[in-house]
Amino acid sequence: MDFFIMMSIVLPWITALVIYLAKNDFVTNFLTFLMLPVLGYFAWMVYSSGNLPYLMDTPGWVNYFITVYDFGLLGYFFYQGIKNKSLLVSALAVLQLVLLFIVVLIIEHSDTANIYIDKLTAFMYMIVAVVGVPIAIFATKYMEYDEKGKHSFVAILIWFLGVMNFAVSVNNIEWFFALFETTTLASYVLIRFRMDKEAVNNALLALWMNQIGGVAILLALLTFLKTDGIYHFTELLNANSKTLSLAALGFLSVSALVKGAQMPFHKWLLGAMVAPTPVSAILHSATMVKIAPYLLLRISPVIKGTLLAKLLIIATGFVFVSAAVIALTQENFKKILAYSTISLLGLMMLAAVVGTPIAVTASLILILFHAFAKGFLFIEAGVLEKVFHVKYIKQMRRLIERAPLTLMFIFFGFLNMTFVPFGTFIGKWMMIEEASGFLSHGSYVLLILYVGAGSAFLSVLYMKVLGISVRKSHGIEKLKLIPLPVRFNFVSVWYYGWLLFLTVFIAPFIATQIVPIAQELNGQMPNIHAQNLSLVMNSSILYFWQIIGALIILSLIHILPFFIHFKKVDTAMPYNCGEAFPRHIETYNFVCISKYENYLIAFSVALFVMVLVLGGGLL
Amino acid sequence: MKFETLMLLLTFFAPVIGGFIYGVERIVRARMQSRVGPPLMQPFYDFFKLIDKRPLMVHSLHAVMGIMYFVASWFALLVLFLGNDLLVAVFFHVIAVLALTIGAFSVRSPYSVIGAMRELMHMISYEPLMVLMVVGFYQVVGSFNLKDILNYEGIPLLELPVVFVAFVLAIPMMLHKSPFDVAEAHQEIIGGLEIEYSGPFYEAVYTGKWIEYVYVFFFVFLFGGSHYWLGALLVIFAFLFVNALDNATARLDFRRMVKFAWFVLIPVSAFNIIFLALWR
Numbered sequence: 001m002d003f004f005i006m007m008s009i010v011l012p013w014i015t016a017l018v019i020y021l022a023k024n025d026f027v028t029n030f031l032t033f034l035m036l037p038v039l040g041y042f043a044w045m046v047y048s049s050g051n052l053p054y055l056m057d058t059p060g061w062v063n064y065f066i067t068v069y070d071f072g073l074l075g076y077f078f079y080q081g082i083k084n085k086s087l088l089v090s091a092l093a094v095l096q097l098v099l100l101f102i103v104v105l106i107i108e109h110s111d112t113a114n115i116y117i118d119k120l121t122a123f124m125y126m127i128v129a130v131v132g133v134p135i136a137i138f139a140t141k142y143m144e145y146d147e148k149g150k151h152s153f154v155a156i157l158i159w160f161l162g163v164m165n166f167a168v169s170v171n172n173i174e175w176f177f178a179l180f181e182t183t184t185l186a187s188y189v190l191i192r193f194r195m196d197k198e199a200v201n202n203a204l205l206a207l208w209m210n211q212i213g214g215v216a217i218l219l220a221l222l223t224f225l226k227t228d229g230i231y232h233f234t235e236l237l238n239a240n241s242k243t244l245s246l247a248a249l250g251f252l253s254v255s256a257l258v259k260g261a262q263m264p265f266h267k268w269l270l271g272a273m274v275a276p277t278p279v280s281a282i283l284h285s286a287t288m289v290k291i292a293p294y295l296l297l298r299i300s301p302v303i304k305g306t307l308l309a310k311l312l313i314i315a316t317g318f319v320f321v322s323a324a325v326i327a328l329t330q331e332n333f334k335k336i337l338a339y340s341t342i343s344l345l346g347l348m349m350l351a352a353v354v355g356t357p358i359a360v361t362a363s364l365i366l367i368l369f370h371a372f373a374k375g376f377l378f379i380e381a382g383v384l385e386k387v388f389h390v391k392y393i394k395q396m397r398r399l400i401e402r403a404p405l406t407l408m409f410i411f412f413g414f415l416n417m418t419f420v421p422f423g424t425f426i427g428k429w430m431m432i433e434e435a436s437g438f439l440s441h442g443s444y445v446l447l448i449l450y451v452g453a454g455s456a457f458l459s460v461l462y463m464k465v466l467g468i469s470v471r472k473s474h475g476i477e478k479l480k481l482i483p484l485p486v487r488f489n490f491v492s493v494w495y496y497g498w499l500l501f502l503t504v505f506i507a508p509f510i511a512t513q514i515v516p517i518a519q520e521l522n523g524q525m526p527n528i529h530a531q532n533l534s535l536v537m538n539s540s541i542l543y544f545w546q547i548i549g550a551l552i553i554l555s556l557i558h559i560l561p562f563f564i565h566f567k568k569v570d571t572a573m574p575y576n577c578g579e580a581f582p583r584h585i586e587t588y589n590f591v592c593i594s595k596y597e598n599y600l601i602a603f604s605v606a607l608f609v610m611v612l613v614l615g616g617g618l619l
Numbered sequence: 620m621k622f623e624t625l626m627l628l629l630t631f632f633a634p635v636i637g638g639f640i641y642g643v644e645r646i647v648r649a650r651m652q653s654r655v656g657p658p659l660m661q662p663f664y665d666f667f668k669l670i671d672k673r674p675l676m677v678h679s680l681h682a683v684m685g686i687m688y689f690v691a692s693w694f695a696l697l698v699l700f701l702g703n704d705l706l707v708a709v710f711f712h713v714i715a716v717l718a719l720t721i722g723a724f725s726v727r728s729p730y731s732v733i734g735a736m737r738e739l740m741h742m743i744s745y746e747p748l749m750v751l752m753v754v755g756f757y758q759v760v761g762s763f764n765l766k767d768i769l770n771y772e773g774i775p776l777l778e779l780p781v782v783f784v785a786f787v788l789a790i791p792m793m794l795h796k797s798p799f800d801v802a803e804a805h806q807e808i809i810g811g812l813e814i815e816y817s818g819p820f821y822e823a824v825y826t827g828k829w830i831e832y833v834y835v836f837f838f839v840f841l842f843g844g845s846h847y848w849l850g851a852l853l854v855i856f857a858f859l860f861v862n863a864l865d866n867a868t869a870r871l872d873f874r875r876m877v878k879f880a881w882f883v884l885i886p887v888s889a890f891n892i893i894f895l896a897l898w899r
Contacts, residue, residue, distance in 0.1 A: 400680070400725075418713075419710075419713065419714060419717070420707070420710050420711055420713070420714060425710060429706060429707065429710070432706060432750065432754065433706065433757075433763065436754050436757045436758070436763075445889055445892060445893045445896070448750065448751065448754050449747060449751065449885065449889055451750070452746065452747035452749075452750030452751065453747045453885075455746075456742060456743050456746040456747055457743065459713055459716075459717075459742065459746075460739045460740075460742060460743055463716075463717060463720050463721070463724075463739055464736070464739065466721060466724070467720060467721060467723075467724030467725075467732075467735060467736075468724070470680065470721055470724055470725040471724055471725055471726070471727060471732070472678065472680075472725060472727070539703075539762055539763075539764060540703060540704040540706075540707075540763050540764070541702075541703040541704065542704065542707060543702060543703065546698055546702055546707060546711075549694055549697075549698075550694075550711065550714060553687065553690060553691050553694060553714055553718075554714065554717075556683075556687060556690075557684070557687050557691075557714075557717065557718055557721065560683050560687075561679065561680035561683055561684075564679055564683055565679050566674070566676060566679050566682060568674075569674045569675065569676050569679075569682070570673070570674070570675050570676075571675070571676055571677065571678060572675045572676070572677060572817075573677070574677050574726050574727055574728035574731065574815050575728060575730070575809075575814060575815065576728060576729070576730075577809075581727060582729060585727065585729055585732050587732070587736055588736050592874075
């Protein structure tokens, strides 16, 4: 057991180092491919071993090492701030250094183990292995298209996976801070990878915003130390939730909101798109932003039902809707995807803070399926960018003729983000039904409105983008299949296969795999089980014939057009009132909404402050 | 078993029922305008005429999507009748909208594309309201199950009066009736979504719309609970009201539609539901 946990954490670091030093094509490609089965195997061994939750002791020197490493890391941030003339970055680094110093002074020795592995951790390992590693494989080919520094890039990606694995297995909040800041470092290095002016600026933006999260964690840690004298997640969960400092929990939630790119801190995730596409893919799907719902899920048993939780519901739900609305106004394909990530992260966190067993299940389902679908979509965005030179949705016109296969994958990814039998839908469905139970509080009615409205806006967004890409003047006489590189196809088919497989068997999958995790997190058994292949939740049933029927209809919608040709039917030109055909047909760009963007952000700032001040009880 | 059989039959004959509703509607509308109107069977005559026509299409994708719209809306109806959960049925309806809009987007006709964009605005307007309405039913009946609502002793209408009014006002958005027929807008964008369909393919879209009649008015029926006569009365009232509204009003701009839904219908429904929960 110890071996598998250690290897899950350490192996990516070692592999990254080897790739970085070897700088050899064969070594890079081979080791990256190798990571998929190896990390998958380790994650599975951890996941399926019967003795979770598991506390792992670490030698004492590791603790010292991490403290020293912390100071080094913050020193590096300080240096970067000075070097790039960013006062904000260096000031925040200094602030953290001071806070960390105080923490080190007052922290007492505790015998609680520093590594804590439960089913949630193993679940995150699985996501990192199954969703994260294919992105690195994709990157090995992507970086061969006129980009520099393939080996160091792939090395950083794999190291990032290791950091993520480490971050989700720590128990000590001080260690968690170190890992939190390490993911910040990794994203900083990745975002500025191209080293042009825009990239460096956006990287600095990501750096200072995420450091605010770091400050929040340190403040939470200090408050915990001062009030309860505890600094481990396990002790936190065992503590009496009445006496626990809400302010500290509020700070922890704020750090989650920052990491999860919730408005008003969403700009860093948008800025990340200047980096090579695999960076976006890895930030959005398997790593980095997923720390946010992870952290909230960890503390959800102690915050559920408090005012803090209700305010968090209002704040994250607001982000869920308004990010979806703002996404409608965007032109850049990667930006659209980024906004929809921000939006769905809001939903995940909302589900996590509601904290009932079913809501926790919904949050886990959303994390998993969002990771798959977003990884998939960003991979396809990378293919579009490199092979078809498409970056803006304007350029996506007639994609169905130029890139039928890629469009089919994008179509499927979009379907996964909102339509009926897929995981994201099931998460929303569970949330609405669960919230209907406690309508006597206003925030839950708001929650239902949020989920209903947000999903309608997201559906409109996806249909709009798809609508632009399917337009064409005549039938597809011949499919113009441009052969894509094998690694691109492998990764696409990998995601497609997983999503299809998980969707068909979604009921037993949720009942046997996700429900135990929620039960362990929450202590109570969510009332969800599978009847053969139908999903039963409370008294509601999602029948298998509904799942498979919707799946067949949607598959027909996204695959059939490429194969069906009505041979005997005559074709006609579209009717145009006898006028000349327009060369281009535009679609709604929703400019009318972009006027309100600043208001939405201002409102989210207000909610943010409210979470901290009212929820945390700072007043 | 009797209930299931009945519902299966209803689903199976839904296109026929919807066709009759459409026929009645045309007569009612004509009488409101002091015309005689077409015979009751006119939609079916149209149906057979359309089958007979020479099939013409812009391209296969477009034609396939028309058929998929019909299939998806029929399936959504099946989910509504035979499924266990109203909420799922609401989300199934989105699949039908997807097929319709993707089809309309795929042709190089400005009318069709504008229609598709407007159809998305329609969806934004009524979709959250539908979710709220179903949640309202849950508040009243304590279950999302159709059978439980149909066996409910009380009258949901009395507890959800505002939601009922809001839903009746949203029916024109769902069925493309004036003042909210912006996606079809015959005088303006000549039918919008459906303009490029012809012959048997138009027939699929046409029949799909009949099924939507059944889908929408069935939700009105649910407001009667186990008092089926009340449900029937409500359906007749809603039907007459929507047609009178259709006759009496001019088309609004789609912005007005979205604003009306978002600033009037949805907030008042939400208030109805929250007070229902508070006073319980």
